[in-house]
Amino acid sequence: MDLVGRPADAGRVAFEREASSSRAPSAPFAGAPNGEHAQSDADAVASRAQTSKMRTEELRAFFGRSEVIRGITLPIPEKKVTAIIGPSGCGKSTFIRCLNRMHEVVPGARSTGKVLLDGQEISRGVDPVRIRRRVGMVFQKPNPFPTMSIRDNVLAGLRLNGLRPKDPASLVESALRRVALWDEVKDGLGRSGLSLSGGQQQRLCIARTLATEPEVILMDEPCSALDPIATARVEELIHELQSSYTIVIVTHNMQQAARVSDYTAFFYMGELIEHGRTDAMFTRPRQQKTEDYITGRFG
């Protein structure tokens, strides 16, 4: 499974065991805007044991003068799937684009506040290129490089990072196997990435991201351009990946959030309304707005 041969993997397995033993009914989200429920207070206490891979503090993001993220503080637990839900325009995509410094590539975009990765502030003062190598991203629309073959698409990230894999063929195979695309494309690795169907393209893009072995994978509505079958496959894939990666997925599909995530954060108008364990949030939302949204009263 280890593609590039990073020594971190042993630690990863050890951590996994530790994490699952302390998992119990914990919510890592301290500071939820609520104090009434004894249950969630207990969650908050238990949560301190859980490590945050990333964390934002008072994050604000702007496009020109308009403020689209209004001071969001959110921990992102390690090796868990965190879903961000909310109606269109609530800032969820902008939020995850702040996590790997992609927000700033749009002209006129800027942000304030902190983004921490392993406790280190990354939103300024560090080279965004290095952050993006650690925090990979899968986009809303499948975007394989159109002039590259399937094989070259998988290897593109490594080549960009200046790595010359010793055995590119097996690397391509293992990356494609992980996204369950290998059997479908193994006879035509030289074909253009564009020759694949939308769902296959998206899985190819995920394989391309995996091949660079990021620590965190951000997914910006990865299934919104896919049909239900392709969506189901990508969701299965997310399930499999969560044991090795920290995943943040933006979705406007609440069933999807319920199916794939461990934790959910609900955004509304650029603010964080509520966050917590996904099962708790979908069964016992603490805020009226959350309940309205997840029961489909608006959105």
Add this chain to the structure above:
Amino acid sequence: MAQPVQSPSVPVSRAPSKRARGEGNVGDAVFRWLTAAFAATVVVTLLAMAAEMVGASWLSIREFGAEFIVSRDWNPVTEEFGALPFIYGTVVSSLLALAISVPISFGVAIFLSEMAPDWLRNPLGFLVELLAAVPSVVYGLWGIFALAPWMRDTVEPALREHLGFLPFFQGPNQGYGMLTGGVVLAIMITPTISSVSREVLRVVPRTFREAALGLGATRWETIATAVIPVARSGLVGAVILGLGRALGETMAITMLIGNRPEIDVSLFAPAYTMASVIANEFTEATEDLYLAALAEIGLLLFLVTVLLNVLARLLVWRVQAQGGAAT
């Protein structure tokens, strides 16, 4: 976290089909024939021009045959006409112009579309487009007063000193010649190539740039892996446009190339182009054969242009095919 997949039931709406079919069809038919007629005028004009030029040059074609395009003699007094020096002059000056202009133009285009800060982008782009609008006679005048003396006194001696071992950079520095002609052509086609390339780069979807950036590419890597490959065929198209302008350019190059129907390997030596000889000598061509010979040069220019464009088009196809199925 495994919950059963719930698909919300969507009420099936029946699409209303109230648009009358008859009217739309008549309008469409008229529209189709109208646009087809306009499209046909292009073909008809092209064929009519070719036929007319063949007719006008018939005398010369009958007199010299294939000899016309391989002969180097051009002597109106003895009525010896050969087009080779002009073909050479046109092709070499245009290729020279491309060699100088393409790297510069791509640099300008990449800067304008990818690198330039917002406040600079539009004014600079506008300025580049303005350059394309300067009449060619103005370029010619500027060439006579500024470019030719500079080439003669500075550039050509320097080239001879450092690259004089190459046959291209030998002989006397005269200022008026193939090199100066090529340089002025390069200056004239740079705005064309760079503004078209800029548009081509600009329409590369942001998703491809973001794909590269998201994988940790630097700005240059993003341009090299995600932008230029996607824009490749469009960039070739921009070069073709520039080439077309260089081949057909008449005024500025006539004022600077020296106008001597000779083939000299040295780029310092004067030369002559097909467009220039027609413009210069048409009014003084009183003999029928002389006139026919000039008309035949026009026909050849037409053919050279078509030929180079076809070659370039084939190149675009090849590039696109490679893009489709690369290994």
